[in-house]
Amino acid sequence: MTHPASQLRVYNTLSKTKEPFQPIAPPAVGIYLCGPTVYAESHIGHMVGPVIFDTVKRYLRYCGYDVTWVVNITDVDDKLINKSKERGIPVSQIATEMTADYLANLRELGVNQIDYMPRATDHMTHIIEFIEQLIEKDHAYEVDGDVFFDVVKDPNYGQLSNRNLDDQQGEGGGAAAKKRSAGDFALWKSAKPGEISWDSPWGAGRPGWHIECSAMSHQILGDTFDIHGGGLDLLFPHHENELAQSGCCHDAPMVKYWMHNGLMRAPAKGKVGGKSDRESETADDIADADQAAAGKISRSKGDGGLSSLIRRHTGTRIRFFLLRTHYRSTIVYSEEGLEEAGTALDGFYRLFDRCEEISGRSFYDDSDLNPARTRSEGDFDPGDDQLLQQAQQLREKFLTAMDDDFNSGLAISTLFDWLRLLNRFIDENALAAGADVDSPSVVSLVSALRTLKELTNVLGLFVKPPIAGGGDDDSQALLDKTIHLLIDLRKEARERKDYATGDAIRDRLGELGVSLLDKKEGTSWELTS
């Protein structure tokens, strides 16, 4: 049997091509993703990378790899220090608050595959050692308590972002006067009076931006690891500098595959949450409203951005919205896009409800369906069962899509084929609530669902049931019983051919945002989104 994972191809920013994925030491795979600087609440743009790499890890695990995924938390830097002065509270307190916000958002979006979340302030010893080694190897130099990386000493500098230092416009930043050349960047920054600092061989100070990622990824994942991810905006200077530091320090390539995700942008303006807040003549109210919803403007207005977005749209919807676009593409944020994602998801939720009524098994409960956890485990012989033959074909389509550089958008399009296939199967076989669960058609249906569940688990979708409309479990149950009472009354009215009363019940529920779905297996209800 061929090793299925060998078909996976990954676009490597370093080579600018899709390469066959061959880990350094299979089955182990190490992934490092640049995480947030926790100085403010997250916006939706911060979730793009985590959702993508959560899916990447899920797929690699599914392909049989033993994946370690690291996402760092930058809890000390200039922005945090400025924020601390502004608010008059310690850096550590801001970091703690904003880390909690970040983690809560990740949870809502189903990002739960992270193995390590190292914080820069917990790794000062390793960071300082790293810098010392670079100085010893003559790749770095100290000036008045600051330490800089000497880019000229690294002939490969610029290889990742394809840059020639001579062509750059930058002035070298605030410490330009101390640097040997403008492209040199800080490894260690001396502390100004009153600033948070750590002792070092060069005096009190704090790490530069890039060094923590090099130090922490090295500590957890080693000299060379498999995948380093991040947004395209980090390609230069951040990743270029990490690559240079680590490579020079360990005399080995830092990373085998560099993966960069596209950025999210607001309509008619720059990227969501970006620093370049240039004005656009065409900027209209809609774009402003969208940006507010995306978290950019709301941040300055003090109105919770991402968490209110999640409350409005649910985490699943946002995750689905993000995964429908290829990870290397720009995603244009829009309310309509999110709404549409919700409409699309509703179709799946209805299907899963139908299936549960027929089979008695919940699609959201892994133990009910017991889907395969790995790719090879999921291979099956459909025999002459037509439904399962089609299921197998759809599974192949899905895997082929994911094998091609994690084409989650194409993979999701096959989910709609499942939607149609299973609805049609239920219609054609007239399956209804209370069906004989041992009958051949129900057995086939459950088998097919098991495979579908296996695939949706890879995407991290439909892990939890949809939220019907706030409230705790008790009030949910009461609501459901109350509406079913009305459904029963309507049913009695319709049986007497009193359609006026029946329709009145339906219409008035509709006004409240509750729509009734009459199906062969009975009437159910849902909230109109």
Added chain:
RNA sequence: GGCGACUUGGCCGAGUGGUUAGGCAGCGGAUUGCAAAUCCGUCUACAGCAGUUCGAAUCUGCUAGUCGCCUCCA
């Protein structure tokens, strides 16, 4: 100035040489007491120009437009 990405139908969005992407919206039909849901069918495309080729949305060149990075933004 340097480096890079992008431009697909009303909207979103796959697709690197020939075969239906898909979704949302629309339209027609089946079903329904009427609806909703579901199923079946269906219309709007590849920024422009030139070239390569038997054949290009897909390769090449030019033009136009959009966007990102160029020292600390995921």
